[in-house]
Amino acid sequence: MKQTPGPKENFLKGIIKENPVFVMLLGMCPTLGVTSSAYNGLGMGVATLFVLLMSNVVVSLIKTQIPAKVRIPAFIVVIASFVTIVEMVLEAFIPFLYEQLGIFIPLIVVNCLILGRAEAFASKNNLPASVIDALGMGIGFTLALTVLGATREVLGNGSLFGFRFVPEDANTFILFILPPGAFIALSYLAIAFNRLTRKVA
Amino acid sequence: MEYWVILISAVFVNNIVLSQFLGICPFLGVSGKVSTSVGMSGAVLFVMTIATTVTYLLHQYLLLPLGLDYLRTITFILVIAALVQMVEIVLKKVSPPLYQALGVFLPLITTNCAVLGVAILALGLVDASLLKAVFFAFSSSLGFALALILFASIREYLELANLPEGMKGVPINLLVAGILSLAFLGFAGLV
Numbered sequence: 001m002k003q004t005p006g007p008k009e010n011f012l013k014g015i016i017k018e019n020p021v022f023v024m025l026l027g028m029c030p031t032l033g034v035t036s037s038a039y040n041g042l043g044m045g046v047a048t049l050f051v052l053l054m055s056n057v058v059v060s061l062i063k064t065q066i067p068a069k070v071r072i073p074a075f076i077v078v079i080a081s082f083v084t085i086v087e088m089v090l091e092a093f094i095p096f097l098y099e100q101l102g103i104f105i106p107l108i109v110v111n112c113l114i115l116g117r118a119e120a121f122a123s124k125n126n127l128p129a130s131v132i133d134a135l136g137m138g139i140g141f142t143l144a145l146t147v148l149g150a151t152r153e154v155l156g157n158g159s160l161f162g163f164r165f166v167p168e169d170a171n172t173f174i175l176f177i178l179p180p181g182a183f184i185a186l187s188y189l190a191i192a193f194n195r196l197t198r199k200v201a
Numbered sequence: 202m203e204y205w206v207i208l209i210s211a212v213f214v215n216n217i218v219l220s221q222f223l224g225i226c227p228f229l230g231v232s233g234k235v236s237t238s239v240g241m242s243g244a245v246l247f248v249m250t251i252a253t254t255v256t257y258l259l260h261q262y263l264l265l266p267l268g269l270d271y272l273r274t275i276t277f278i279l280v281i282a283a284l285v286q287m288v289e290i291v292l293k294k295v296s297p298p299l300y301q302a303l304g305v306f307l308p309l310i311t312t313n314c315a316v317l318g319v320a321i322l323a324l325g326l327v328d329a330s331l332l333k334a335v336f337f338a339f340s341s342s343l344g345f346a347l348a349l350i351l352f353a354s355i356r357e358y359l360e361l362a363n364l365p366e367g368m369k370g371v372p373i374n375l376l377v378a379g380i381l382s383l384a385f386l387g388f389a390g391l392v
Contacts (some may be wrong), residue, residue, distance in 0.1 A: 028225040032225060033223075072282075072311075073279070076278055076279070077275065083270070088271065103318055108315060110278065112226055151320060171278060178386060178388060179219065179382050183379030187373070190371050190372045194372075
């Protein structure tokens with residue numbers, strides 16, 4: 001896959017073959033921590049996508065200037081700057097989401113997905129390829145979080161994106177909104193994902 | 202908050218791994234064997250306690266007076282990264298046996314979100330003081346150790362289990378973590 005794949009394969013690999021959540025198991029903390037609803041999952045996915053895209057762009061542009069020995073701290077500073085921007089923008093414009101995601105916003109810094117792509121891809125490839133890589137990986141991550149959030153919300157709360165479709169007094173699987181439900185739902189989604197991708201291949 | 206409340210809350214009720222989802226990467230990654238999980242827990246205990254001490258002081262006496270609160274994330278992650286390197290160098294010189302035991306785990310800790318997470322959470326404690334913040338970090342790392350070692354012990358048994366093809370690897374580990382988390386849910390309301 002390193003042999004200069006076309007833009008299309010480069011984009012699609014992040015969504016299916018190297019899906020960050022289901023295949024690579026990167027960025028598990030926000031994946032499990034914020035997906036109690038589809039809206040939160042989508043919000044976290046988009047925030048991460050933005051940071052990933054910007055950090056891939058910057059890292060790819062300055063890759064020849066950074067001495068190899070201090071590249072990891074340099075990448076972390078780049079990522080942390082964009083995370084701070086996201087934090088301030090969310091607090092100012094979408095305070096509800098800012099409150100819901102809470103501590104997981106500053107923790108985007110230590111999302112191994114972002115540092116991993118900076119180190120493994122952006123620091124070795126040119127700008128267009130890095131942008132496509134970030135978009136593919138970011139969308140793969142966002143899709144995974146949204147699907148997990150939707151699954152948990154539907155099972156645990158009987159609603160989707162806040163729209164409730166079961167009667168007020170209906171019993172739902174509250175377990176899926178609680179922490180154990182995150183692990184269990186992701187476990188079954190991973191089985192389904194493996195099953196589906198194996199069929200495609 | 203009393204100290205024992207902080208301890209019980211951090212270890213059992215609000216366990217950082219099983220109910221707050223911090224430090225999931227090492228939790229799933231280095232839990233294959235009990236011995237490595239003990240090493241990892243030791244390294245986290247060490248770094249988390251020192252890191253929170255330093256970040257708390259920095260936040261209280263440098264960032265807040267200067268009105269640079271918004272630089273919190275950048276400052277903390279840099280401090281933690283530098284600190285991990287320093288701990289590694291000092292440990293190598295001062296205590297080779299301890300370095301032998303913890304050495305390989307130290308570089309992994311920089312991107313362990315539990316360390317940054319606890320450093321940030323410690324700032325938000327009710328009536329926080331330096332001592333309470335540090336004690337909170339220490340208790341949280343004990344909670345991390347408990348969850349990690351329990352999980353590793355279960356995984357050692359799973360090696361022998363005969364599982365359906367689709368469950369092998371990641372899915373069964375997540376399922377076990379879910380059941381473990383369910384057990385810890387039983388502590389809710391204790392404090």
